[in-house]
Amino acid sequence: MEVEIRVEPGRQEPKLVILAGEESGELRQLAASLSKLALGPVPVIRGEEKLFLPQGVFLRFYADGKGVSAQTAEETYTVRLRLYELEERLDAARFVRISNGEIVNLDRVTAVDLSLSGTIRMTLDGAVYAYVSRRYMKKIKETLNLGRRRGP
Numbered sequence: 514m515e516v517e518i519r520v521e522p523g524r525q526e527p528k529l530v531i532l533a534g535e536e537s538g539e540l541r542q543l544a545a546s547l548s549k550l551a552l553g554p555v556p557v558i559r560g561e562e563k564l565f566l567p568q569g570v571f572l573r574f575y576a577d578g579k580g581v582s583a584q585t586a587e588e589t590y591t592v593r594l595r596l597y598e599l600e601e602r603l604d605a606a607r608f609v610r611i612s613n614g615e616i617v618n619l620d621r622v623t624a625v626d627l628s629l630s631g632t633i634r635m636t637l638d639g640a641v642y643a644y645v646s647r648r649y650m651k652k653i654k655e656t657l658n659l660g661r662r663r664g665p
Contacts, residue, residue: 557590
């Protein structure tokens with residue numbers, strides 16, 4: 514496979530073009546996977562300042578009663594987007610919704626604690642804890658491959 518990158522000054526978002534001799538199911542699947550990638554930064558607010566931070570710096574996004582907050586290892590920012598809007602913009606391979614009020618960055622999860630009562634507590638960088646709600650339990654177990662193991 515041949516790969517080429519061209520830089521166009523002023524372009525806001527990357528554009529990918531797949532050139533092939535004929536269309537196939539694999540190419541359609543590749544195009545669908547690539548279109549889901551979210552490479553753009555997240556707009557956040559710190560005081561009067563509007564910043565655009567790369568997605569990888571965020572530990573989590575959560576509803577805090579007066580809006581949505583974005584937490585990094587160092588600081589917490591305000592986000593003017595709703596959680597469902599963020600969920601659409603974020604890289605689906607990296608970010609997962611764990612409750613109605615929280616989205617976490619799987620790359621920043623350092624530990625997962627499964628309790629006997631059936632709850633899941635995720636530890637993120639910097640000793641930040643996030644709890645998976647019952648509604649999202651099955652999805653998270655599948656995402657993290659935490660299903661029951663069957664004997665031989």
